[in-house]
Amino acid sequence: MQMNRPAAAALAAAALCLLTAACGASSDGKAAANSADAAAVTSGYPVTLDNCGRKETFEKAPGRVVVMNGASVAEVSTLLALGLEDKVVANQQGYGMSEVPGRAEAIKKLPTGNVEVNDAYDIPREAMLGLRPDFVLSVTTYGFDQKNGFATREQLKQVGANSYVSPQGCDDDPSKMTVDDSYRLLRDMGKIFNVSDRAEKLIAASEKSIAAVSGKVKGEKKPKVMVLFSNMAMGGNDFSSVVAKGIINDILTKAGGANAFENASKTTFADLSKEKVAATDVDALVVIAYNDPNPAAYAKKLLKEFPQWPAAKNNTYVTLSDSMYLGPSNDLAVQKVAEMLHPDAL
Known part of the structure; x- marks a missing residue:
């Protein structure tokens, strides 16, 4: 079973106490525990990704994630598969059905941010900025196009939000997409949220399953x-x-x-x-x-x-x-x- 970061941090602090016999009321013990918590949360950062020719640097794991619609469920499904649903403050993706038991219901339970969407069924600029995101996911660059009434990646950066366009979305040409792009999306989210171990386990399991079928x-x-x-x-x-x-x-x-x-x-x-x-x-x-x-x-x-x-x-x-x-x-x-x-x- 995968643990979330707070649980992992608490476990690390407990282990430190047991190993050093430092648990108690002393300020040194509290400082050691706090240090372990901080190390668990910040390890692996900063993370920099090259995304559509832009350098996106993450100093810590995002905590206010907005998922734009884009007629996709890839992004929200990837976050759910990685156990990151608690990071989502507004999700506009939905499908209503899934081959994965419980996924469609889990997506429905995610917050929408109570946003009034535009004619493209997505989040307009002012509503986006009002959500105070620190990370915004879009299927293609369309979701960051000012002409469509959306917040641009530059505008998001100005309010402290990173942004991400999914694989093959930079030139909006899904005709070139392969299963490897699904793995790339998992890996990128794993790096951004410091859960690469979870991403690699999912990828390994998928590759093993597909290889077994293809072999037969x-x-x-x-x-x-x-x-x-x-x-x-x-x-x-x-x-x-x-x-x-x-x-x-x-x-x-x-x-x-x-x-x-x-x-x-x-x-x-x-x-x-x-x-x-x-x-x-x-x-x-x-x-x-x-x-x-x-x-x-x-x-x-x-x-x-x-x-x-x-x-x-x-x-x-x-x-x-x-x-x-x-x-x-x-x-x-x-x-x-x-x-x-x-x-x-x-």
Whole structure:
């Protein structure tokens, strides 16, 4: 079980007392305990990260963290996975569901700062400054753009707040994202909050799980998989929420599959006609649910609409949510997709 820093500091002080027999009413004993507490809290600092070409230096662990929306749950999920929920004073991220038991409920319990969000469902500049943050997380540089009404990174620095843009968010191009970016986010948060041991344990467990799955499906035929969001429109065609690039392709590869529409677009999403979808052999279907209480119904509707697909003939589909994104739980997506594609191998 991981301990938070105050608990760890108290344990260090207790150990010091036992080893030196210094516990008692003397001022020397109190000074020694206070010194141990201070050392436990400040060890590992300062920490400096290069983030989107900016040097961000942390003199201590942040204690008033604001998580901007950005249509993501990667950042808040990473903080929760590291046991840092008590550091969050305002969170705008939410998904409503998760492959991790209890995560969606834990996110709902986080404070929102009682902020009135803007038209982009995010925190405007004055509200942000009023939260008195010492650390602000944004998915991309969009969340720090003055033209969008947000506090800039310079303005945050002026009030003593560090800022951070998540991996692949500097140029807002998630088409290049891989599972390694999820590990990078974990590592960066581990360094910033002085919990690198927790981050490395999570990464090691994820790598071990993914390696075990990939090893079992190695050499198997790679089924062609269609990945899309349920009941969501992002373009002008019938199928505009089909994923073509990004972390999802890395997950499919590790699970022993391939994206049926990888070459349909140079960007993350492909905007496809019904005819294009119908003309493509789809061996399996991954439906990502976002604010959809019944993604399985959407998957079954698609399989019925395209009975010529091998996926339809074999009823091969799986519904997933946050594990398919940047975040700490990609190993769960790899496991579930592999179980769908290669049930006999696993």
